[in-house]
Amino acid sequence: MSPLPSRQVVLARHIPGLPSPEDFRVEPVDVPDPKEGELRVRTHYVSVDPGTLSRLGGVASYAPPLAPGDVIHSAAVGEVLESRHASFAVGDLVLGAWGWRAHAVVGGRGLRKVEPGPEPLSAELGVLGIPGLTAYFGILELGQPKAGETVLVSSAAGAVGSIAGQLAKRRGARVVGTAGGPAKCRWLVEELGFDVAVDYRAEPDLEAALRRAAPEGYGVFLDNVGGTTLDAALACMAQRGRVVVSGLVADYGVPAKQRAGLKNTPYLITHRLRMEGFVVLDYAERFPQARAELRQWLADGTLRHREHVVEGLDAAPAAFAGLFRGENFGRALVRVLKTPGPPSR
Amino acid sequence: MSPLPSRQVVLARHIPGLPSPEDFRVEPVDVPDPKEGELRVRTHYVSVDPGTLSRLGGVASYAPPLAPGDVIHSAAVGEVLESRHASFAVGDLVLGAWGWRAHAVVGGRGLRKVEPGPEPLSAELGVLGIPGLTAYFGILELGQPKAGETVLVSSAAGAVGSIAGQLAKRRGARVVGTAGGPAKCRWLVEELGFDVAVDYRAEPDLEAALRRAAPEGYGVFLDNVGGTTLDAALACMAQRGRVVVSGLVADYGVPAKQRAGLKNTPYLITHRLRMEGFVVLDYAERFPQARAELRQWLADGTLRHREHVVEGLDAAPAAFAGLFRGENFGRALVRVLKTPGPPSR
Numbered sequence: 001m002s003p004l005p006s007r008q009v010v011l012a013r014h015i016p017g018l019p020s021p022e023d024f025r026v027e028p029v030d031v032p033d034p035k036e037g038e039l040r041v042r043t044h045y046v047s048v049d050p051g052t053l054s055r056l057g058g059v060a061s062y063a064p065p066l067a068p069g070d071v072i073h074s075a076a077v078g079e080v081l082e083s084r085h086a087s088f089a090v091g092d093l094v095l096g097a098w099g100w101r102a103h104a105v106v107g108g109r110g111l112r113k114v115e116p117g118p119e120p121l122s123a124e125l126g127v128l129g130i131p132g133l134t135a136y137f138g139i140l141e142l143g144q145p146k147a148g149e150t151v152l153v154s155s156a157a158g159a160v161g162s163i164a165g166q167l168a169k170r171r172g173a174r175v176v177g178t179a180g181g182p183a184k185c186r187w188l189v190e191e192l193g194f195d196v197a198v199d200y201r202a203e204p205d206l207e208a209a210l211r212r213a214a215p216e217g218y219g220v221f222l223d224n225v226g227g228t229t230l231d232a233a234l235a236c237m238a239q240r241g242r243v244v245v246s247g248l249v250a251d252y253g254v255p256a257k258q259r260a261g262l263k264n265t266p267y268l269i270t271h272r273l274r275m276e277g278f279v280v281l282d283y284a285e286r287f288p289q290a291r292a293e294l295r296q297w298l299a300d301g302t303l304r305h306r307e308h309v310v311e312g313l314d315a316a317p318a319a320f321a322g323l324f325r326g327e328n329f330g331r332a333l334v335r336v337l338k339t340p341g342p343p344s345r
Numbered sequence: 346m347s348p349l350p351s352r353q354v355v356l357a358r359h360i361p362g363l364p365s366p367e368d369f370r371v372e373p374v375d376v377p378d379p380k381e382g383e384l385r386v387r388t389h390y391v392s393v394d395p396g397t398l399s400r401l402g403g404v405a406s407y408a409p410p411l412a413p414g415d416v417i418h419s420a421a422v423g424e425v426l427e428s429r430h431a432s433f434a435v436g437d438l439v440l441g442a443w444g445w446r447a448h449a450v451v452g453g454r455g456l457r458k459v460e461p462g463p464e465p466l467s468a469e470l471g472v473l474g475i476p477g478l479t480a481y482f483g484i485l486e487l488g489q490p491k492a493g494e495t496v497l498v499s500s501a502a503g504a505v506g507s508i509a510g511q512l513a514k515r516r517g518a519r520v521v522g523t524a525g526g527p528a529k530c531r532w533l534v535e536e537l538g539f540d541v542a543v544d545y546r547a548e549p550d551l552e553a554a555l556r557r558a559a560p561e562g563y564g565v566f567l568d569n570v571g572g573t574t575l576d577a578a579l580a581c582m583a584q585r586g587r588v589v590v591s592g593l594v595a596d597y598g599v600p601a602k603q604r605a606g607l608k609n610t611p612y613l614i615t616h617r618l619r620m621e622g623f624v625v626l627d628y629a630e631r632f633p634q635a636r637a638e639l640r641q642w643l644a645d646g647t648l649r650h651r652e653h654v655v656e657g658l659d660a661a662p663a664a665f666a667g668l669f670r671g672e673n674f675g676r677a678l679v680r681v682l683k684t685p686g687p688p689s690r
Binding site for chain 2: 248259262264268
């Protein structure tokens, strides 16, 4: 064993607004031998998450900000190349948070062994990972739609929204989703069973479009977008509606003073609305049971998901920047395995 | 019996922004004889409520808008002059919603007989009326402060806030209130037992001032103001804080597009905040029990309240306009009994 030549993606400079590929740098790195209690892993997939942007601006958020030169954080799945940890053996598939690296040395903490199953390994980063679990707890725990209620999901063709809408359908709700462009909208209705898809790009007045899609008002809104989308939806909620704030992509990387701001706050009172933010990691103890249910629904074909996979770490920065233009169609992932540069072992 | 010459205050014109006395008109009126099932009442006090503004702009809200010429809605207390209703007798004291009228003919619906007690009749419109009940359910039912938590109350010297802060103290919370000017702030701390009063007029940076007053963060915020106050407080909440939206005075009469807007929405996620609006009338079934408790605390001297009483219906429009400049110090009421014009009977 010896240091392993590999590559990684680091932050080149703080990102004050929306990201561009030039804000990142792909660089070679020698990955050291694992020490006692550590393992060396080869990455198969890493995730591309909009929420990461909140840590790239140099401003403290709920997680500390990254400094230039830091490796970009993300979830990752891969296989164990060498192990000096009693719980993991060479060849094990593992999920961790080692970020945009082709290889990494990691400790056992925060690492989870993935049992091979019918789903591809990439699903552990999507429908069976944080996005799927966010949809699960956001809808089933916080939103709790009742049969007959209408549920609105923003960014509905995305990693969280696409699962959330299907879970709401399982509960007997009518489901409306917003997405950008006719292809995504068609997919929502024809493949995932959404009742209505609202193409926000084609609607000059989103509030009016949301109202048309559900004149009865929304009992639950799972929001991944924030900004003007959240504001428009606030005006279209039913009495006692629940707004579950799962992500605020529109606000990430925008200084507070420059944000559009929520102006429809009086609806909170007139419609007795509840608005709640959450961090899915708070439900970590219940992840195994939630994941088992999601796995079951995938197996019986009642839950569908879609991945937007780009090839190679070098493509990660552009994929990240594309998230904020709605370019991904499904869970955005980077397949790292074939990344050129690191010698295959 | 015969028509009774009286006076009333009507809307002179729709109010697109903040109100001025010229938006109202005091006019003479003949109050007819009560028909079967009705009573004729003489008003003692009417309330002056900021929330009324949301119905004076000509735009639909949770209650239908008033038209020019309509009598201004409000709560009112008075005595029965003539009764053709089996449940009410001449001389009974009653509470209803007949608005800014010196006399009125009302049906029995929505009318409540007030038993004479140690509190003056005016208390039925304040600490024992909608404001006191709003504080009661807002703090004890929605906010549910725990001992050791810090509670923030905006408009703390007002009708709702002053009671809310005291109820939070009863629960063992540390209590911070915002108010305008040193006199109100002194009253909060010295008379009502607030731990800190923040004079928003003296603070160029409200967010910084709120943070200084509670570096530990606020577990509960009962908001009567909205706008930039709500936005500043969002940034100062503790993890899992509850924001109870009881009133949004800053937003009333301001078209949505011109509102400052909430920009600190990311704190909803990072701090797992819950934000909830409510309408106190939803708790009407529990009013008698809540009122009994409030009465008890008034009687034993552990709950204090303050009324800002102006004399005569003619003074009502100016008192209403003054609400939005923070001119009232305590529950704003109009004593109507001595209003010149109607013959005393």
